[in-house]
Amino acid sequence: MATEVLMPALSPTMEEGTLAKWLVKEGDEVASGDILAEIETDKATMEFEAVDEGIIGKILIAEGTEGVKVNTPIAVLIEEGESADDVASAPAPAAEAPAAAAPAAAPVAAQPITSEDLSDPEIPEGTEMRSTTVREALRDAMAEEMRADDTVFLMGEEVAEYQGAYKVSQGLLDEFGAKRVIDTPITEHGFAGLATGAAFGGLKPIVEFMTFNFAMQAIDHIINTAAKTRYMSGGQMSCPIVFRGPNGAAARVGAQHSQDYAAWYAQIPGLYVAMPYSATDAKGLMKTAIREQNPVVFLENELLYGQSFDVPVMDDYAIPFGKARIWREGSDVTIVSFGIGMKYALEAADKLAEEGISAEVIDLRTLRPIDYDTVIRSVQKTNRCITVEEGWPVASIGNHITAQIMERAFDYLDAPVINLTGKDVPMPYAANLEKLALVTTAEVVEAAKAVTYR
Amino acid sequence: MAARKSAPKKTAKSNTSKEELLEYYREMLLIRRFEEKSGQLYGMGLIGGFCHLYIGQEAVVVGLEAAAKEGDKRLTSYRDHGHMLACGMDPKGVMAELTGREGGYSRGKGGSMHMFSKEKHFYGGHGIVGAQVPIGTGLAFADKYLDNGGVTFAYFGDGAANQGQVYESFNMASLWQLPVIYVIENNHYAMGTSLQRASSTPDIYTRGEAFGIPGEAVDGMDVMAVKEAGERATAHCRSGKGPYILEMKTYRYRGHSMSDPAKYRTREEVQKVREERDAIEHVRELLLQGKHASEDDLKAIDKEIKAVVNDAAEFSKTSPEPALEELWTDIYA
Numbered sequence: 001m002a003t004e005v006l007m008p009a010l011s012p013t014m015e016e017g018t019l020a021k022w023l024v025k026e027g028d029e030v031a032s033g034d035i036l037a038e039i040e041t042d043k044a045t046m047e048f049e050a051v052d053e054g055i056i057g058k059i060l061i062a063e064g065t066e067g068v069k070v071n072t073p074i075a076v077l078i079e080e081g082e083s084a085d086d087v088a089s090a091p092a093p094a095a096e097a098p099a100a101a102a103p104a105a106a107p108v109a110a111q112p113i114t115s116e117d118l119s120d121p122e123i124p125e126g127t128e129m130r131s132t133t134v135r136e137a138l139r140d141a142m143a144e145e146m147r148a149d150d151t152v153f154l155m156g157e158e159v160a161e162y163q164g165a166y167k168v169s170q171g172l173l174d175e176f177g178a179k180r181v182i183d184t185p186i187t188e189h190g191f192a193g194l195a196t197g198a199a200f201g202g203l204k205p206i207v208e209f210m211t212f213n214f215a216m217q218a219i220d221h222i223i224n225t226a227a228k229t230r231y232m233s234g235g236q237m238s239c240p241i242v243f244r245g246p247n248g249a250a251a252r253v254g255a256q257h258s259q260d261y262a263a264w265y266a267q268i269p270g271l272y273v274a275m276p277y278s279a280t281d282a283k284g285l286m287k288t289a290i291r292e293q294n295p296v297v298f299l300e301n302e303l304l305y306g307q308s309f310d311v312p313v314m315d316d317y318a319i320p321f322g323k324a325r326i327w328r329e330g331s332d333v334t335i336v337s338f339g340i341g342m343k344y345a346l347e348a349a350d351k352l353a354e355e356g357i358s359a360e361v362i363d364l365r366t367l368r369p370i371d372y373d374t375v376i377r378s379v380q381k382t383n384r385c386i387t388v389e390e391g392w393p394v395a396s397i398g399n400h401i402t403a404q405i406m407e408r409a410f411d412y413l414d415a416p417v418i419n420l421t422g423k424d425v426p427m428p429y430a431a432n433l434e435k436l437a438l439v440t441t442a443e444v445v446e447a448a449k450a451v452t453y454r
Numbered sequence: 455m456a457a458r459k460s461a462p463k464k465t466a467k468s469n470t471s472k473e474e475l476l477e478y479y480r481e482m483l484l485i486r487r488f489e490e491k492s493g494q495l496y497g498m499g500l501i502g503g504f505c506h507l508y509i510g511q512e513a514v515v516v517g518l519e520a521a522a523k524e525g526d527k528r529l530t531s532y533r534d535h536g537h538m539l540a541c542g543m544d545p546k547g548v549m550a551e552l553t554g555r556e557g558g559y560s561r562g563k564g565g566s567m568h569m570f571s572k573e574k575h576f577y578g579g580h581g582i583v584g585a586q587v588p589i590g591t592g593l594a595f596a597d598k599y600l601d602n603g604g605v606t607f608a609y610f611g612d613g614a615a616n617q618g619q620v621y622e623s624f625n626m627a628s629l630w631q632l633p634v635i636y637v638i639e640n641n642h643y644a645m646g647t648s649l650q651r652a653s654s655t656p657d658i659y660t661r662g663e664a665f666g667i668p669g670e671a672v673d674g675m676d677v678m679a680v681k682e683a684g685e686r687a688t689a690h691c692r693s694g695k696g697p698y699i700l701e702m703k704t705y706r707y708r709g710h711s712m713s714d715p716a717k718y719r720t721r722e723e724v725q726k727v728r729e730e731r732d733a734i735e736h737v738r739e740l741l742l743q744g745k746h747a748s749e750d751d752l753k754a755i756d757k758e759i760k761a762v763v764n765d766a767a768e769f770s771k772t773s774p775e776p777a778l779e780e781l782w783t784d785i786y787a
Binding site: 007014231 | 572712
């Protein structure tokens with residue numbers, strides 16, 4: 001049967017091209033792979049190979065023709081004994097390219113969880129509350145989950161024999177052994193990829209980055225591999241993995257070691273992002289993170305590791321993602337924060353109370369998903385909002401929260417929302433400049449007064 | 455643990471049976487015809503984006519699959535169609551993914567470069583050059599942790615061999631004695647840059663020496679040499695000795711992708727490899743010369759393969775595009 005040779009598309013964007021030169025003539029026998037013609041695209045001149053074998057029955061487009069549309073028949077290939085005339089006049093088959101898809105109705109944001117369904121586990125009356133540091137709470141959460149599931153393991157630099165660069169993994173090697181608490185070489189890109197592969201292979205890795213600054217070396221695997229593979233596989237592949245470690249500024253370590261990645265990771269569909277403030281939340285969110293079937297970026301803070309909070313002594317205290325905690329109820333202004341920003345928010349709320357301003361303080365706890373509902377409800381009550389975070393001002397979490405408030409509670413606002421952030425500079429080393437670069441309690445107080453017109 | 459270069463083998467005096475040889479012929483031909491058809495569908499605008507064809511390299515995956523056991527894992531780069539067909543994935547599902555349809559392995563959401571099959575232990579299809587190397591090392595880590603006797607084939611090209619994460623992986627795989635075979639498909643061109651313009655040393659198989667990983671160079675155009683090398687490598691891994699490197703000297707006939715004019719090499723160079731080293735022709739000659747098959751037998755196989763590929767192409771055109779709701783699914787478990 002005669003077949004038409006069609007003008008090929010030789011690049012993702014090519015719509016037409018020039019048939020520069022025929023390398024065969026009518027009557028020539030061709031085999032699969034033989035070069036038929038040279039075709040000029042907008043980018044280059046390409047050779048065009050035969051797919052089928054046969055005889056060139058007729059050349060339909062002369063060489064030198066410009067603007068030949070993709071899929072136009074350019075020649076006819078016949079088998080022995082056939083005549084090209086039988087088919088030369090046949091109409092060109094309509095291209096079977098799929099019809100352009102109508103744009104899908106786009107929800108504002110993918111919201112896998114509604115906060116209405118979520119709540120912290122009940123703490124039964126009489127439960128012992130023990131003063132615990134954030135450091136211990138994280139360790140306890142990992143240890144409990146490792147006891148419960150043999151496939152959970154911890155890997156990272158200095159997590160085992162050194163007992164953790166910040167002592168978060170203290171004691172884990174002794175309890176679980178070197179098979180499950182693994183010191184890695186200094187090789188973030190490599191071990192992040194390796195751990196992601198181990199998650200595909202049926203394990204539940206916890207990857208400690210000594211700090212998230214070093215995870216910049218590994219961010220390709222966090223985003224391109226861990227976050228996207230479920231989607232790219234049509235739901236076949238799961239990546240249950242936790243990437244954790246200290247994030248944000250510590251103290252006097254300069255620009256390369258002082259950066260808040262909250263807004264970076266919060267942008268990525270396929271990731272969950274948790275950023276606890278208290279020890280209770282650190283423990284409860286870490287347990288949830290380890291049990292998750294999805295990749296979780298867990299942003300800790302070095303300055304908070306040593307802070308103590310009362311943590312309920314309970315076996316199974318797992319806090320759901322996507323549910324904010326209201327630390328303090330108030331009626332005059334809503335302060336939204338997370339992570340170490342909560343320290344400034346809560347200190348400011350105390351100072352504001354002394355001056356007769358009642359602040360409601362909300363800890364987002366997770367940045368993907370974000371509990372928008374709790375924020376909106378609060379703003380509907382207080383009519384004013386400020387956000388507090390340590391990261392940079394451009395495309396900050398605060399910017400995003402503000403946009404949500406604009407869309408959902410614009411008419412409730414009595415003042416513009418103010419976003420308090422770190423300053424738009426690399427972190428300086430000098431003590432006085434570093435202080436200036438970070439968000440402060442005084443700035444939060446001042447902003448609260450500004451939105452309440454005091 | 456010196457790296458060594460295995461002698462090129464060009465005869466059938468190996469442990470390969472007639473039936474096996476016919477099977478290799480069939481599988482290599484399936485890949486070639488499938489890829490030719492992919493190129494054709496790309497030309498018709500039915501396949502979009504990037505499309506990297508495997509034509510010329512067929513003996514590598516077919517030979518190594520012959521050395522693999524059930525449960526072994528494999529993953530590769532974006533030049534992945536051949537690997538998927540060789541490990542038994544359905545040509546219809548692969549082709550329909552190329553056309554972005556509901557019947558594709560990723561329901562149209564992955565495309566040519568991003569396909570997976572848990573059932574066949576195929577772990578992708580990876581679009582970032584070299585990224586699959588630590589991921590494959592991690593699969594091997596999981597196998598060792600779970601003590602299931604599995605081996606992982608982590609394929610990458612001569613281009614990816616210059617990525618830093620490859621050496622990070624070599625170090626950890628050797629340190630922890632992980633059962634992973636690093637298969638370097640040296641087709642001599644990293645996109646348009648030849649090996650000698652990109653690599654400080656001509657022999658990539660020696661690059662594991664610093665980490666204590668044995669390596670060998672293999673004639674990647676000889677399916678039986680590939681299979682035998684695969685058997686040495688899997689035996690090494692399964693005996694608990696850690697990783698192994700196989701550098702497959704192979705050649706791709708087509709451009710890097712469909713939009714590559716391939717001006718970095720001469721037509722004569724390609725033609726010479728096709729005429730002198732073609733993997734399929736080699737097996738065809740062995741079959742005919744050894745009287746293991748007649749011209750008619752081989753013609754029948756050709757016909758059969760053509761039908762399989764045409765069915766796959768037909769399916770890939772008629773399978774519907776994914777439903778619009780699919781945009782929002784499979785982001786989270």
